Amino acid sequence: MNEVKKTLPIKGMHCASCVRTIERSLIKIKGIRNAVVNLATEKATVTYDSDICSEDQIASAVSNVGYKVIIEDESADAQAMADKEKIEKAKELKDLKNKVLVSLFLGLLVLWGSFPGLMNTAPAFLQNFFVQLLLATPVQFWAGSMFYKATIPALKHRTANMDTLVALGTTVAYAYSAFVTIFPQIPKSIGIEPVPYFDVATIIIGLILLGRYLEAKAKAGTSEAIKKLIGLQAKTARVVKNNKEVDIPVGEVQIGDIIRVRPGEKIPVDGVIAEGESSIDESMVTGESIPVDKIKGDTVIGATMNKSGTFMFKASKVGQDTMLAQIIKLVEEAQGSKAPIQRIADIISSYFVPIVIMLAFITFGMWYVLGPQPAFLFAMLNTVAVLIIACPCAMGLATPTAIMVGTGIGAEHGILIRDAESLETAHKINTVIFDKTGTLTNGKPEVTDIVPLNNTRKDEILRLAASIEKGSEHSLAEAIIKKSEQEKVKLDSTTKFKAVAGHGVEGVINNKKIVFGNKKLMEKEEINFSSTVQTAELLEKEGKTVMMLGVDGKLAGFIAVADTIKESAKDGIKALEKKGIEVIMITGDNQRTAQAIAKQVGIKKVFAEVLPQEKEKILKSIRQAQDPELTEGQVQNDNLGGKVAMVGDGINDAPALAASDIGIAMGTGTDVAIEAADITLLNKDLRSVASAIELSKKTMRTIKLNLFWAFGYNIILIPVAMGILYPFFNILLNPIFASVAMATSSISVVMNSLLLKKTKI
Amino acid sequence: MTVDKIIVALLSIGGIIFTYWFFLMKKEDKAFTVNKNSVDITVKGGYSPETISIPKGKTTTFHFIRRDSSSCLEEVIIPDFKIRKYLPMDKEVSIPITPQKEGKYEISCGMNMFHGKIIVKDPEQVEG
Numbered sequence: 001m002n003e004v005k006k007t008l009p010i011k012g013m014h015c016a017s018c019v020r021t022i023e024r025s026l027i028k029i030k031g032i033r034n035a036v037v038n039l040a041t042e043k044a045t046v047t048y049d050s051d052i053c054s055e056d057q058i059a060s061a062v063s064n065v066g067y068k069v070i071i072e073d074e075s076a077d078a079q080a081m082a083d084k085e086k087i088e089k090a091k092e093l094k095d096l097k098n099k100v101l102v103s104l105f106l107g108l109l110v111l112w113g114s115f116p117g118l119m120n121t122a123p124a125f126l127q128n129f130f131v132q133l134l135l136a137t138p139v140q141f142w143a144g145s146m147f148y149k150a151t152i153p154a155l156k157h158r159t160a161n162m163d164t165l166v167a168l169g170t171t172v173a174y175a176y177s178a179f180v181t182i183f184p185q186i187p188k189s190i191g192i193e194p195v196p197y198f199d200v201a202t203i204i205i206g207l208i209l210l211g212r213y214l215e216a217k218a219k220a221g222t223s224e225a226i227k228k229l230i231g232l233q234a235k236t237a238r239v240v241k242n243n244k245e246v247d248i249p250v251g252e253v254q255i256g257d258i259i260r261v262r263p264g265e266k267i268p269v270d271g272v273i274a275e276g277e278s279s280i281d282e283s284m285v286t287g288e289s290i291p292v293d294k295i296k297g298d299t300v301i302g303a304t305m306n307k308s309g310t311f312m313f314k315a316s317k318v319g320q321d322t323m324l325a326q327i328i329k330l331v332e333e334a335q336g337s338k339a340p341i342q343r344i345a346d347i348i349s350s351y352f353v354p355i356v357i358m359l360a361f362i363t364f365g366m367w368y369v370l371g372p373q374p375a376f377l378f379a380m381l382n383t384v385a386v387l388i389i390a391c392p393c394a395m396g397l398a399t400p401t402a403i404m405v406g407t408g409i410g411a412e413h414g415i416l417i418r419d420a421e422s423l424e425t426a427h428k429i430n431t432v433i434f435d436k437t438g439t440l441t442n443g444k445p446e447v448t449d450i451v452p453l454n455n456t457r458k459d460e461i462l463r464l465a466a467s468i469e470k471g472s473e474h475s476l477a478e479a480i481i482k483k484s485e486q487e488k489v490k491l492d493s494t495t496k497f498k499a500v501a502g503h504g505v506e507g508v509i510n511n512k513k514i515v516f517g518n519k520k521l522m523e524k525e526e527i528n529f530s531s532t533v534q535t536a537e538l539l540e541k542e543g544k545t546v547m548m549l550g551v552d553g554k555l556a557g558f559i560a561v562a563d564t565i566k567e568s569a570k571d572g573i574k575a576l577e578k579k580g581i582e583v584i585m586i587t588g589d590n591q592r593t594a595q596a597i598a599k600q601v602g603i604k605k606v607f608a609e610v611l612p613q614e615k616e617k618i619l620k621s622i623r624q625a626q627d628p629e630l631t632e633g634q635v636q637n638d639n640l641g642g643k644v645a646m647v648g649d650g651i652n653d654a655p656a657l658a659a660s661d662i663g664i665a666m667g668t669g670t671d672v673a674i675e676a677a678d679i680t681l682l683n684k685d686l687r688s689v690a691s692a693i694e695l696s697k698k699t700m701r702t703i704k705l706n707l708f709w710a711f712g713y714n715i716i717l718i719p720v721a722m723g724i725l726y727p728f729f730n731i732l733l734n735p736i737f738a739s740v741a742m743a744t745s746s747i748s749v750v751m752n753s754l755l756l757k758k759t760k761i
Numbered sequence: 762m763t764v765d766k767i768i769v770a771l772l773s774i775g776g777i778i779f780t781y782w783f784f785l786m787k788k789e790d791k792a793f794t795v796n797k798n799s800v801d802i803t804v805k806g807g808y809s810p811e812t813i814s815i816p817k818g819k820t821t822t823f824h825f826i827r828r829d830s831s832s833c834l835e836e837v838i839i840p841d842f843k844i845r846k847y848l849p850m851d852k853e854v855s856i857p858i859t860p861q862k863e864g865k866y867e868i869s870c871g872m873n874m875f876h877g878k879i880i881v882k883d884p885e886q887v888e889g
Contacts, residue, residue, distance in 0.1 A: 003798055081847075088849050092832075150831030153806020154875070158787040161833050161874035212832065336838060336845030349873050354784035358777045365773025369766045379769075393833075396872030400838075400845075419843060 003033070004050045007043050008058065011068040018067065025065045029053055044069070070252060082230045093216055100209045103143035106135045107202035114199045129181040129196050136198035140174045144205045160353040162393050166208055168357070169387030173735065174201040176380060192374050197381070204388055204739040211743025215393075218750040221757075222401045225408025226335070229328050232284055232303040237268035240312060257315045261306045269302040269315045270322045276311030280304050285324055286667065287414020287683035327682070330416050334407040335400075339420035341703055342399040345710070349395045356390040356718070363722045371723075378723075381735060385721040389738035390714060393746040398706035401753035406699035409757060414667075414683030415692045422678035426662050426696030430642030431622060432576055432689060435615070435656070436587035436594065438649040439666055440601055440686070441563040445476055447483040448544055449560035451535065459489060461557040465549055467492040468507050468514050472499055476545060479561045500524075504547065515550040522548050522555070529555050543596030569601040572686030577602075579690060586610055586618060586656075615656040619646055623661070647689055664689060691761040698759050706749045713745050792880050795821050804837070804848060805829040808868060808877035816884035820859040826851065836871030839879070845871075 010022065019037045022044060026035035031052030037044045046058060059069040113119055113126030125131050141148075147170070150163035177196030180187050184194035236247045240258045250268045253259070258274060261267050267280070277295040282288050282304040291307055294300060300313050303324045319325065338346075360383045367379035403420045410417045417423045434440050450458045466484035469477035470491060484491065494514075497507040503524065504517010515525050519536075522529045527550040529536075536546045536558065544562040548555060573583050586607045587594045594608035607618055623644045646653070646660035657663030657676040665677035666684050681688045721738055725731040762770075793800065793810035798820065803809045804827040815821040825837055827848040838845045839858070848854050860866070860881040868877035 084849055084852075085847050146830055150806065150829060150833065153829055154831075155806070157807035157809075157811070157875075158783055159807050159875055160784060161831070161872070163831055163833065216832065332845070333843035336840065336843040338838075338840035346869075346873050350876065351785070353874070354780050357780045357784075361773045361776035361780065364776075365770050368769040368773075369762065392874065393872055396874065400871070 003047060005045065005047045006055070007045045008055075009043050009070040010037065010062060011042070011070060013037075013042055013067060021065050022062055022067055025061045026058065029057055029061050032058075070249075082227055086227075089216070089220065093213065096209060096213045096216065099143040100206060100213050103139040103202060103209060104206035106139050107199065107206040110135050110202050111199040114196070129198075132196060132198040133178055133181050136174060136177070136202045139202040139205050140170065143209060144170060147205075160357070162353070162391070164353055165356060165387045165390055166204070168360070169384045169735070170201045170204050172380060172387075173197045173204070173384050177201065192376060200381070200384060200735045203736050204384075207736070207739040207743050208388075211747060214743075215747050215750055218747060218754060219397075219401065221754050222404040222750065223335070223408070225405075225411050226328065226331055229324065229331065229411065232324060234266040234268040234303060237315075238262075251319070253315050253318050255315055255318055258312050259315060260310065260312050261300075262310050263306060263308055265306050267300050267302055267304050267306055267313070270317035271300055271302075271313040271315045273298050273300060273311050273313045276309055278309030278311050279307045281307055285327065285682070287412065287688075288685070289683075327411060327416060330418065330680075331407055331411045334417050334419050334423070335404045337403075337419035337421065339399055339403055339424045339703070341424055341700075341707070342420075345395045345398060345707060348711075349392050352390070352392040352395070352714075356386065356392075359390075359718060359722065360386045367723065378732075382721065382723050382732065384735040385733045385738040386718060388735055389717050389721040389733065389742055391710070391742045391745045392714075394710035394713060394749045395707070397746055397749045397753075398710045399703050401750050402699050402702040402706060402756060405753050405756045406695060406702075409761065410679075410692065410695055413688065413691060413695075413761065414681060414685070415688050415695065416667075416680040416682060417692070417695075418678045418680075422662060423696050423699055425643055426645070426679065426693050427700045428643040429581060429645045429662060429693055431582045431584065431644045433584045433586055433619060433622065433644065433646045433656075433660070434573075434603070434686075435646070435648040435653050436585055436589060436597060437563060439647055440569045440585065440597065441565050443563065443649065445479040445545075445561045445563045447479055447559055448562045448564075449539060450557065451532075451560070452557040453532065453555055454557075456551075456556045458557075459487065461549055461559065462487060463489045463491065464509060464514055464551065464556070465516050465547070465559055467509050468494050468497070468505050468516050470494065471497045471507075472505050476547065476561050477505075480559060512552050513550075517547055519548070522550060525550055525553070527553060527555050531555075532558065540592055541596055543593045543600065545593075565597065565600055566684070566686055568684075568686040572689055573602050575687055575690035576693075579693065581690075581693070584622070586615055588612065612653070613655075615653055616659045619644065619656050619659050623659075645689070645693075647686075664692065695761045698756060698761065702753055702756050706752055709752070710745070710749055713741075717741060789878075792878075798822060799824060801826065802877070803828055804834050806831075807875045811876075812878045812880060814880045814882055815858070815860065817860055817863050817881050819884060820857050823856045823858060825854045825856065833872050833874050834870045838869050838871060838873075839866065840869075841866045 013019065013022070022037045023035050026032055026044065026046060031049040032046060033049065034047040035044060048058070062069045109126055110132050111118070112122040113132060119127055147163045147167040150161065151167040154160055154164060177198045180194040181196050187194045234250050237250050237253045238245050238247050238260045239253065240260055245260055253269050259268060259271065273294055273296050275296065277293070279291045279293050280300060281291045282301055285301050285304050302322045317323070363386050364379045364383040367382050368375050371378045403423060406423055407417050437443050450461050452458050452461050462484055466480050466489060469480050471494065492509045494507040494509050497505065499505050500517065500521060503521040504515065506513070506515040508514065515521055515527070519529065529548055532555065539546050539560045542562070544560040546558055546560050548558040550556065576583050582605070583603050584605045584607065585594065585598050585603045588610055589608055591608045594606050598604070598606045610618060643661035645662040645664055646656050647664040648657050649666050654676040657665060662679060663677045664679045664681060667680055667682040679692050721733045723732055790811045792812040792814040794814045799822040800813055801824045804825055806829055825848050827834060827850055830850065835848055836845060837848055842858050844856055846854055846856060858879070863881050863883060866879040866881065868879060869875060
């Protein structure tokens with residue numbers, strides 16, 4: 001049993017009897033345990049067993065009695081959640097800002113009245129200890145309340161965090177100061193001047209809160225990319241029903257709905273154009289910078305912008321299945337994952353706070369026992385400095401903030417990274433293997449040359465070839481028919497059509513015997529093609545497939561078909577080689593075509609005539625060559641040697657993608673989550689392979705710098721705060737400076753991560 | 762060495778031992794066994810319950826509710842399930858999890874200061 005409780009908005013209710021009708025209809029469904037309908041909120045709360053009954057069943061039962069369940073779109077929920085988060089964060093920030101202003105104002109007054117050298121300029125009342133106590137108390141217990149609120153429940157769980165250290169440090173300073181203010185005779189009796197340190201407590205709280213405020217503002221920038229994606233979602237859709245156009249919320253769009261989109265409007269969901277054509281700007285979702293021309297039958301992506309024409313499309317994916325929703329989910333998942341490099345920081349940060357507290361005890365004991373007079377004051381101030389300077393936040397923020405910015409930048413450029421581990425591994429890639437068809441090439445053969453012979457016209461060749469190929473299902477035939485459609489060639493009817501396997505096709509058009517195919521077919525039909533051998537070979541060397549046309553026993557001409565190379569292929573490969581990465585091509589094509597394509601794109605190493613099932617094997621052997629100690633079946637040591645990436649279309653080469661260290665898939669249609677891929681290139685731009693590696697390098701550099709800073713900061717400054725420099729240089733760290741250092745430490749880590757946004761990939 | 766110094770030295774050593782015992786020798790809580798496909802987790806100075814036992818292969822929904830204003834706890838992370846969620850104050854956030862492998866999985870706050878644990882067991886071993 002899988003019990004689920006859901007509240008579903010219902011449309012169309014107007015009286016109490018509606019409530020009963022809906023409740024009755026719901027209770028009848030098998031699997032529903034309880035159904036309560038509320039007229040005021042227009043919602044039904046249903047408890048059901050999701051193994052037996054589904055939300056769709058509930059919706060149809062309700063619609064059968066004349067009402068409508070609004071199945072809430074989870075992406076709209078994401079929007080609502082993001083808005084809620086924004087409002088709450090804004091409120092928190094405002095609250096924090098007030099606390100910062102008040103505590104710094106009061107703190108500065110206290111400081112003015114108590115800081116040696118400065119206090120002489122202050123009015124007499126500010127120098128009064130009781131006035132200082134009065135000024136410091138709201139800072140300690142109102143502005144600083146958040147430290148206590150976090151510390152007390154944490155202590156109940158026997159855990160501690162940053163707030164614990166601040167609470168301990170400031171409480172020690174405040175309590176001591178309050179004590180000497182109220183009972184000055186007690187310290188006097190043991191030879192200690194009763195001077196309070198309210199400035200330490202208040203300024204520390206003010207500065208740490210200021211640090212928190214700035215950190216929160218900066219942190220908001222790290223998740224900007226996902227917020228931008230969520231904000232892309234269209235709010236309404238213009239659905240055409242019974243020849244009428246109705247604007248409905250995007251969450252109510254159903255699969256199969258016909259939606260009209262006008263120029264300048266956002267496409268609400270994914271679908272297929274049913275009527276009309278247009279140019280569509282998909283850059284916001286796929287990162288593809290040039291608008292794409294789309295005609296009837298082409299796929300459109302929700303949240304992209306219609307530029308010029310008006311068209312109607314049939315919704316094919318709605319709600320959580322749209323490409324945008326999938327992208328958001330994938331980016332969110334990547335940001336929720338953990339990079340292996342973070343492990344060490346995790347281990348340290350989980351012991352960090354208790355260790356700092358222990359160091360604080362050591363500091364107090366050492367200074368009291370071994371320190372100069374007044375030993376108690378030295379001991380206390382240095383203990384406060386230790387508690388305040390320690391900054392576990394910087395360690396905790398070092399990796400995730402950089403990962404969030406890195407994956408976000410990727411998504412903005414149409415590079416979807418599955419998880420933090422993939423982002424981390426990608427920078428070690430030193431070999432990239434490209435699949436040919438559909439990856440380096442467009443995967444759609446196109447007619448590249450039409451060569452007429454013996455006084456035949458070009459259009460005549462195309463007309464005859466297309467007419468006879470009409471009945472064929474070969475992919476090359478598709479290219480020829482497409483070309484004839486583009487050239488608007490009128491086709492003739494064919495009789496006696498016959499496909500000759502491995503040769504071509506033949507038939508009769510206008511009483512003429514037509515044969516169309518390769519050399520073997522010409523030889524079989526005894527058609528002389530010797531005069532064209534040189535030209536044909538030349539074309540083949542360019543990676544093209546040549547098909548000859550014979551009319552009544554004579555060669556009329558030939559057509560060359562080739563899979564066109566992606567515009568970005570050459571630059572993409574050049575970019576990789578510039579990085580010193582070895583590029584390899586793998587294909588099932590014959591050597592000559594493979595070599596020709598490789599030459600065109602600038603690849604030197606080629607594996608040709610590879611059967612699909614052999615790709616995985618070759619990949620494994622390349623990985624093994626990278627790490628000679630690797631034996632069959634052994635998993636490559638993550639820290640050894642370079643990594644091998646495989647770039648493919650994600651469908652035919654899924655096993656090879658999975659067998660590589662980093663599988664990079666070219667985005668296809670509106671499916672984003674390609675199972676075997678670590679990185680998906682939605683923009684289908686091959687230059688993005690190098691960009692993804694660059695992004696990984698830059699993110700890793702940022703993480704390493706962050707970790708170096710966060711660890712280095714604590715390793716150096718905690719001993720300084722303990723007073724390690726005092727015996728040699730007489731240097732001690734004022735707790736106020738400790739709080740400045742602490743506040744800047746975590747901000748600098750977040751800011752450094754944000755700097756990633758400025759880098760070009 | 763004067764008496765006060767001896768006392769302070771002893772208190773400091775005592776403080777160190779106490780800190781070690783209090784924070785680092787904490788006994789793991791008995792795992793809370795989920796038996797209704799969902800579990801309510803209060804986020805206040807940590808996670809209550811802290812250790813949650815759920816069955817393998819079944820969806821368990823974690824209803825997190827944050828009652829602690831500490832910014833540390835505003836995000837919950839369950840990295841093995843690629844989950845990083847913002848937890849608004851006093852509002853329930855539901856996270857469904859369907860584990861496919863038995864084992865121990867970590868729950869932590871955004872800065873890895875507070876921890877919880879999910880123990881995934883074979884459905885037959887999970888009582889209830």
